[in-house]
Amino acid sequence: MKTSPLDYVLSTIAITLILLLAVAGVWALRPLTTAALADYHVVADFLLLLLFYGLLSAVAVRVLLRVQPIAPGEYDGDSPVFTFWKLITIVYRLGQGALLPFTTVFTRPVVEALYGARVGADVAIGGTIDDPYQVEIGPRAVIGHNALVSGNVLYGGKLTCGKVIIGAGATIGVNSVVLPGSEIGENAVLMGGSYLMPGTKVPAGETWRGNPARKWM
Template identity: 45%
Template structure:
């Protein structure tokens, strides 16, 4: 990653952190999608966000998705001396359980669920209609598609 990308990320992070402070104080769960949209997140309709999105400008959340209380969706991480910045995509109807952690580059398919407390590692792709859990998160079972 170039120095200029890291610098841009730092500036976005400062603005985001100030905004998130205001978010926790004044915005209930169903107003947070509007707030994160103003910070650059792409958010569908009827989304509930109880957790934290650390990099809204690199986050996409589909219609009817739920981000559980105290979960963390992050698009950045440091591994040794390497800084990674990757988009996170959460599909339509997907659920991220309370206290779950979604790392950079993760794609959660439509109608899939991440269990409470799970940690989905960087670049994991969760197909549609699957239930994942654990540390690190792994597939537990298929979810029957709604008719």
């Protein structure tokens, strides 16, 4: 993936602004943490810094996408959309990294929702969601360990973006890959290790497997 000086400039500006706001939040609360924890306030300050950075990065991603949404489509390496996508990706990945100490199996859906994913009730996420703002997950869906649900794919120097819709009660098996433009119907199952190609639609209730994934039963 080609990286330009503009990518570094935009990323540095965004990260610096978010970090400064996070530090300001910690500094404002420092009298409280010092009074409550004395010499141990440093630990609380560090955790608050991570929390504020993660939350502020989520706000930044939501605001940037509200101003300039990333529409589904294919974009060349020198496209302004590609540059914007790289900026959004850096911001949300660093932000989610900062939230790792607060991310458990129970809070993972909340973290993904902070960055734009539409997540229903009682969803279990054991894998990775790439470009969460492109992903919709219905109630009671399960994403298995090490599975990847991605709203983007990079190939031949081009970026392809697209929505991913996972229906209610659907199951994505361990180590599976779901690529942009895919739709998985309600109560459908993608078996472990399967590879769902871009734009594939899995009807409700069906079981698919393989690379590329095909209907099994």
